[in-house]
Amino acid sequence: MPVRDLSAELLSASHLQRAMLFELAYSVAENLLRGQPIDWPNCYAATLERQRVYFDAKLPEHFDDADKKVAELVGRNLADVLQQMSADQELQLIQKPSIPGFEWIGNGKGDFALGESLIEVKSTAKPFATSDYRQVGIYWLLSYAAAIEGRGTEWKEFVLFNPRSGKKVQLAYDKFLSIVSSGRTKIDTLQLFQSLVGSRRNW
Known part of the structure; x- marks a missing residue:
């Protein structure tokens, strides 16, 4: 549209x-x-x-x-x-979907969701930035950790949308992870994240 x-x-x-x-x-x-x-x-x-x-x-x-x-x-x-x-x-739009916490990271809220797709809104004059992709990447990590622990479900896809310009990026997380994870499996990626979170907690 x-x-x-x-x-x-x-x-x-x-x-x-x-x-x-x-x-x-x-x-x-x-x-x-x-x-x-x-x-x-x-x-x-x-x-x-x-x-x-x-x-x-x-x-x-x-x-x-x-x-x-x-x-x-x-x-x-x-x-x-x-x-x-x-x-x-044919899915109900969810406003402020729950983002589960992990270790010392508290629970939060996203912008919107449709089924297993997370939608984040970015109103900026610039293209989507590394920080935007990092944000949705961390949201996936938190959902994956929660899914493994039986506390929630894993996000399968993300959408970055700019209502100011109409620009949209829609990508399956599996594809996204294959690009950014340097060949690591999901478990390897989560374990790396957990080690980083644990070291930060001890600062």
Whole structure:
């Protein structure tokens, strides 16, 4: 599904920190995915609540019309693509899927999931970065460890999606691991990860 174009002119009209702006877009998408009209006060509240966990986040006193226009465009892009993916695969979209903890790593939440596919959202002007692939790689490791221990299921696929540009990378984890694991088996990869986690715990 093609996404609505976010022009440089529209983006430059917003003076919000970019992380805050696209967090607002994410809140808009959550609203739309619930089948509700955009409730801007609730979107503002949800955005500010999430951004408060970042000590360097500058919380705005208010949001301008330009902020709302960008957030609605990007939020609708995200909601539309996720709903289309859900319909195409005939799977229920899960918001904030559980990411299991491991050793000293606590439990967390992902962005979205469809069945055994993990979907992570990245609103950036740049291509997907090494850190993005590292993140989904670690999420797989955590799911694999949990599956072995009988605490959950293993992610089979990941999707990186940018609702700002429409760019998407969709890849089976087996293929991804064959590229990045230097010939290691899944068990070998998990054992290496466990050794690194254990050494970090002892720092």
